[in-house]
Amino acid sequence: MFDIDKWQEIWITIGRNKLRSLLTAFGVFWGILMLTLLLGVSNGLSNGMKSSIQGIATNSCFFFSGTTSEPYAGFKKGRRWDIRLSDIDLIRSQVEGVRDVAPVVFGGRGTDNVMYGDKLGSFNVRGNGPELVRIEEQNMLYGRYINEIDISQKRKVCVIGKNVFSAFFKEGTNPCGLLIRCNGQYYRIVGVTKGVSNNISLGGRSDDMVVLPITTMQQLYNQGDVIHFFGVRAHDHYDIAKLEENIKDILKSRHQISPTDPQAVVSINIGEMFKTFMYLFLGISILTWIVGVGTLLAGAIGVSNIMLVSVRERTKEIGIRRALGAKPSNIISQIMTESLVLTALAGFVGFTLGVGILALIDQIIANAPADSDIFLQQLMIDFKVGISAAAILLFFGLLAGLLPAMRAMQIKPIEALSEE
Amino acid sequence: MRQLPIEGQLPFYLSKSIGGMILLEKLNKTYPGVQPLHVLKDIDLSISQGEYVAIMGASGSGKSTLLNVLGILDDYDTGRYLLDGKLIAGLSEKKAAIYRNKMIGFVFQSFNLISFKNAMENVALPLFYKGVSRKKRNQLALEYLEKVGLRDWWHHYPNELSGGQKQRIAIARALISQPRIILADEPTGALDSRTTDEVIQLLSQVNAEGITTIVVTHERSVAEQTKRIIHLKDGYIESDNINIPSLTACSK
Ligand SMILES: Nc1ncnc2c1ncn2[C@@H]1O[C@H](COP(=O)(O)OP(=O)(O)OP(=O)(O)O)[C@@H](O)[C@H]1O
Ligand SMILES: [Mg+2]
Numbered sequence: 001m002f003d004i005d006k007w008q009e010i011w012i013t014i015g016r017n018k019l020r021s022l023l024t025a026f027g028v029f030w031g032i033l034m035l036t037l038l039l040g041v042s043n044g045l046s047n048g049m050k051s052s053i054q055g056i057a058t059n060s061c062f063f064f065s066g067t068t069s070e071p072y073a074g075f076k077k078g079r080r081w082d083i084r085l086s087d088i089d090l091i092r093s094q095v096e097g098v099r100d101v102a103p104v105v106f107g108g109r110g111t112d113n114v115m116y117g118d119k120l121g122s123f124n125v126r127g128n129g130p131e132l133v134r135i136e137e138q139n140m141l142y143g144r145y146i147n148e149i150d151i152s153q154k155r156k157v158c159v160i161g162k163n164v165f166s167a168f169f170k171e172g173t174n175p176c177g178l179l180i181r182c183n184g185q186y187y188r189i190v191g192v193t194k195g196v197s198n199n200i201s202l203g204g205r206s207d208d209m210v211v212l213p214i215t216t217m218q219q220l221y222n223q224g225d226v227i228h229f230f231g232v233r234a235h236d237h238y239d240i241a242k243l244e245e246n247i248k249d250i251l252k253s254r255h256q257i258s259p260t261d262p263q264a265v266v267s268i269n270i271g272e273m274f275k276t277f278m279y280l281f282l283g284i285s286i287l288t289w290i291v292g293v294g295t296l297l298a299g300a301i302g303v304s305n306i307m308l309v310s311v312r313e314r315t316k317e318i319g320i321r322r323a324l325g326a327k328p329s330n331i332i333s334q335i336m337t338e339s340l341v342l343t344a345l346a347g348f349v350g351f352t353l354g355v356g357i358l359a360l361i362d363q364i365i366a367n368a369p370a371d372s373d374i375f376l377q378q379l380m381i382d383f384k385v386g387i388s389a390a391a392i393l394l395f396f397g398l399l400a401g402l403l404p405a406m407r408a409m410q411i412k413p414i415e416a417l418s419e420e
Numbered sequence: 421m422r423q424l425p426i427e428g429q430l431p432f433y434l435s436k437s438i439g440g441m442i443l444l445e446k447l448n449k450t451y452p453g454v455q456p457l458h459v460l461k462d463i464d465l466s467i468s469q470g471e472y473v474a475i476m477g478a479s480g481s482g483k484s485t486l487l488n489v490l491g492i493l494d495d496y497d498t499g500r501y502l503l504d505g506k507l508i509a510g511l512s513e514k515k516a517a518i519y520r521n522k523m524i525g526f527v528f529q530s531f532n533l534i535s536f537k538n539a540m541e542n543v544a545l546p547l548f549y550k551g552v553s554r555k556k557r558n559q560l561a562l563e564y565l566e567k568v569g570l571r572d573w574w575h576h577y578p579n580e581l582s583g584g585q586k587q588r589i590a591i592a593r594a595l596i597s598q599p600r601i602i603l604a605d606e607p608t609g610a611l612d613s614r615t616t617d618e619v620i621q622l623l624s625q626v627n628a629e630g631i632t633t634i635v636v637t638h639e640r641s642v643a644e645q646t647k648r649i650i651h652l653k654d655g656y657i658e659s660d661n662i663n664i665p666s667l668t669a670c671s672k
Contacts, residue, residue: 005554012536320532323493325521325549325597328513409513414493417532 010338013310024306025346027299028393032347035292035389036354036381042288044362044379046281051377055137055196058274059240060233063247064266072258081255081264085218085225090254095246097238102131103230104203105217107210108183114210115181116168123164124209125182127217135231136195138206141165143176143191150190150213157216158187161207162194182210185220203229240271293392300343300396307339307404311411318408319416332405339401340394347393355381440468441600441632442490447499449485459485460496461655467634469600472627474643474663475636477652483636484605486652490634491524491603492516504600521549525594525631527604527623531586533578539565539589540574546597564592568622584615591622601632608642620645 014021068079085103092101107125114121130146138145141162150157158180169175179186187210195206218225232247234240248265251257257264311318318331358379365377381389442465449460459482467473475483488494489501492508501508503523511519525546526532533542544561552560565571568588578586587607594602604623608616620642627633635646643649644663651658 005548016536316532317534320534321545321549322517323491323520323526323532324546324593325517327517327549330517330549414488417493417528 006334006337009334010341013314013338014342017310020306020310021342024303025342025349027302028296028343028346028396029299029350029353031292031296031299032350032389032393033354034295035288036351037357038288038292039285039385039389040354040358040361040379040381042281042284043381043385044358044377045284047379048377049277049281052197053270053274053277056270057135057137057233059236059238059271060135060231061240061244061247061270062229062231062268063251064229066263066266068257068261069263070258070261072261073256075256081257083227083230083251085227087251087254088227088230091230091232091247091250095243095250097234097243097246098232099235099238100131100134100233101230102129102135102232103214103227104128104132105214105221105223105226106203106228107212107217107221110183113183114164114168116178119168121164121167123161123167124204125217126203126209126211127214128211129214132231135233136197136206138193139196141192141194142174143189145191145193146211146213151215154215154219155213156185156187157190157213158182159191159193159211160189161205161209161211162192163205163207164210165192180210182212183220187212234271240269244269296392296396299346300400303339303343303397304400304403307335307401308407311335311404311408314408315411315416318411319413322411322413323417328409331408331411335405335408336398336401339404340397343393343397343400347390347397351386351389440466441471441504442467443500443502445500445502447489447496447501449482449489449494449496459655460489463499463655463657465650465657465660467632469632470627470630471632471634472624472645472647473632473634474646474649475634475652476638476643476649477658479638481652482655483652487603487605487634487636490601491526492519493526517549521546521597523600525597525599525602527587527590527594527602527607529606529609531578531583531590531610533586533590533593535578538575538577539570539581542578542589543592543596546593550597560596561592564596565589567595568592582615583611584618587611587615587619588622591619591626595626595631599631601634602626604633604635606636606638608637608639613641616642 063083065081065083068075068077068081071077083103088101088103091098105127107127109122109124111122112120113125114123128146129151130148133145142165143159145159146157149155160175160180165175168180175189175192178189180189181187193206193211212220232243234243244267248267249259251265252259252261255264318326321331358381362379365379444463444465447460447463447465448458451457451459463486475486477483485494489496490503492503492511495509503519506519508519534545537545540558540561543564544557547557547560562571562574565574568591570585570588570592573581573585573589578589581589587610591602591607602623607623608619611619616639623633623635624645633646635642637643647663648661649663650660
């Protein structure tokens with residue numbers, strides 16, 4: 001029954017007590033505004049988090065050598081041990097589920113340890129293999145990354161991070177082929193990298209780093225085949241926690257470490273961390289819905305309450321309508337529509353304002369310098385969430401109208417008419 | 421003034437036998453409560469199509485209650501009520517609403533216009549519940565306003581009108597759905613003598629068009645205009661007489 005009169009009636013009744021309608025609508029408006037903002041911010045948090053781990057393989061794990069905490073096989077506890085290149089080779093070739101293994105050797109960082117022409121700078125130096133980019137993804141601004149030939153020939157080449165690049169070169173110059181001095185030796189630059197993730201990195205930001213082939217590094221530092229740490233990436237769908245345990249067991253048995261020693265092998269499981277974050281965001285999102293929907297419910301109860309008052313005030317009017325032939329269904333539909341219109345309108349305004357505010361915050365963030373540590377990104381409500389919010393809103397609108405409509409229906413025309 | 425018997429309109433003592441517009445048989449109504457109040461007692465009444473009836477009686481004698489039962493605004497306990505041959509008992513609210521809308525027009529002492537609607541919209545309201553289109557409704561409302569002499573007042577709201585005007589608008593509203601019966605509960609109770617005359621004249625005119633008209637009133641002068649006067653006393657029908665204006669005029 002989409003009679004224009006019905007809508008007109010609703011407008012008239014809503015407009016008849018403007019202040020009251022406004023206050024009523026405000027509850028719903030506020031509820032939906034809060035829901036929108038909360039959802040947007042929690043979305044933004046999760047987007048920010050996702051973008052900061054972007055480029056890091058989530059099903060990966062990193063291993064360090066620690067000190068033993070249990071005596072074993074004739075060794076006392078408190079012993080230091082080293083990961084060896086042979087461990088890496090074994091893990092790479094023998095362990096099930098391994099997709100990539102990337103060994104890393106740290107070099108020193110000294111004051112003004114890097115030099116180009118007459119410019120000086122202090123940067124970390126590291127030895128990597130070509131595999132690392134498959135765990136910690138890099139964008140190549142110029143040239144290429146360390147390759148197998150660099151490794152096997154122990155070439156004196158390097159890949160520099162973008163901050164190293166900008167410390168020595170003008171923007172737009174291609175530094176590939178140029179020689180840079182690093183800890184007293186000259187290396188030919190073969191590439192410039194920029195980390196895909198700008199918040200998370202392992203053993204230092206790759207943007208502030210000079211990367212040498214790992215074999216070159218080992219030779220230079222005279223460390224034999226000692227590895228400082230390594231990353232492992234599991235095949236997609238392979239359980240990274242299981243792989244972590246397997247690799248720990250192998251390392252322990254190869255280095256005479258007690259199988260029960262909890263400290264000797266240190267590992268950081270990105271997959272588990274990622275999972276924890278995902279649960280955290282799930283939790284935030286659930287909380288958001290609970291709080292938002294709760295606020296909305298409070299708003300809807302407000303509408304219901306006011307409508308009840310309004311029905312009571314209009315008892316006589318409803319009685320007249322009934323005497324003139326209004327069916328109970330006419331009255332119900334009138335009250336329900338009234339509540340729905342009020343809720344939907346307030347909700348629409350609240351939602352629009354909420355989205356507007358989110359867009360504004362987003363704009364501000366987008367205009368902030370790219371490197372600043374902002375953990376919020378893209379505070380947007382996605383379409384599906386918007387639709388479900390609207391559905392909830394309509395549902396609440398109907399719910400809010402239900403009780404007043406029932407009350408209105410129970411009004412007996414005779415009693416209403418005899419009311420003074 | 422026409423006098424009975426009028427063609428096609430049987431006097432009450434005959435109409436009962438052939439079934440009238442309204443037929444009450446041993447109708448009883450008690451208001452429940454701590455002290456139940458037996459308001460209508462064994463009412464037997466028959467009113468034919470087109471009759472013009474006044475119901476009189478002391479305050480509290482049950483006039484309004486009777487009218488409400490007739491208007492299906494209230495129900496009764498025992499007995500039978502036939503409206504246009506249909507038994508009115510245990511109707512659903514929806515059915516009752518449909519009957520009211522189709523068959524009955526109400527006129528109240530306190531007018532009962534809707535304050536935020538203008539005269540035209542008030543008159544048009546019953547048609548809204550009949551599903552008549554807005555344009556048609558308003559057009560008909562203007563016609564009925566014309567009939568009660570208030571066409572020029574169509575855009576006025578109830579609080580801008582006098583009591584007599586309001587009651588004429590209420591009558592227009594009662595008539596617009598072309599009911600078979602008009603039920604008026606003290607329609608002139610709130611009016612002065614001049615406007616009372618206007619309103620009663622209007623009701624007489626309505627009745628002259630063949631609509632059964634039942635008026636509850638305290639005023640002798642109003643009852644005089646009708647053709648049959650029923651007296652209630654403590655819930656009984658005390659008397660039920662044909663009103664012959666010439667006779668009453670003589671007896672004065
Ligand atoms: N809803 C009700 N509940 C209980 N008692 C009622 C109710 N309505 C009316 N009564 C009682 O029933 C009796 C008849 O009332 P009714 O309104 O029919 O009288 P009336 O003849 O119209 O009187 P008046 O001339 O004053 O309008 C009165 O004693 C009244 O108090
Ligand atoms: Mg009365």
